[in-house]
Amino acid sequence: MSAKTNGKVPPEPIEKVSIIVSKGSLEGVYPGLIMANGARMGGIEANLFFTFFGLDAISKAKHEHVKVATVGNPGLHLATWAGGIPGVSSLVTHKLAQEMEKLDIPPIPEFVEMIAESGAGLYACQASVDLFGLTQDDFVDEVEDVITVGEFYGLAASGQIIFT
């Protein structure tokens, strides 16, 4: 027992997380993937639920083309008009991808595959799939199923839910 607990009962460790990825920008997708991978690295059970534009991260057609939002993104400290110039989003995404590679952070398609191999469950949101007129064939093979929000809550039972 470490001294840090001061005699109190230590908190229960997290055993399971279910992470919702709802955004289709690069900065919207990575946090959820990093948290899911980090959970598996720590022996924590993990599920990923992709909804709305977050589906781009598992879309065969789009997962290689997820970009940084350069318009309406104050964190970039880039004038809105400059962010809208054709090619700027691609350029910023390319620069960021280079930096990520240096840190051994994989591109989205490889990262998704890695997370699936680590034993995490990958699911697509039924409502979004219907809304965009998609089918399971539009997604990478690692996606186990298209599920409803009710089924998601069933999978998430007794764990923590993280919305990104």
Added chain:
Amino acid sequence: MSTVTYAGADVEVDAEGFMTDPAQWNEQVAAAIAADAGIGELTDRHWLVVDFMRRTYLESGSAPSIRTLGKASGVPIKELYQLFPKGPAKLAAKVAGIPKPRGCI
């Protein structure tokens, strides 16, 4: 920091049981740490990962990421998680007698 006895050898470990001096490590110590961590008997596949982990740390000063482990150790990611269900990078580092990996990936 405290001292633990593994396979008859006294080794220094941190609060989480990671060895702080890789020079105190040997294969018997590794087997004892593995048994202690619930991994059980170390197979050739475990050793492939543990040796790669240790070699990378001693050469570069930091433990490899899961990505590198999956690409370069000779054991694919899926199997890494079968060999070390409670977290391959962390457990393999512990068995390899090197500090706990600090990366997020």
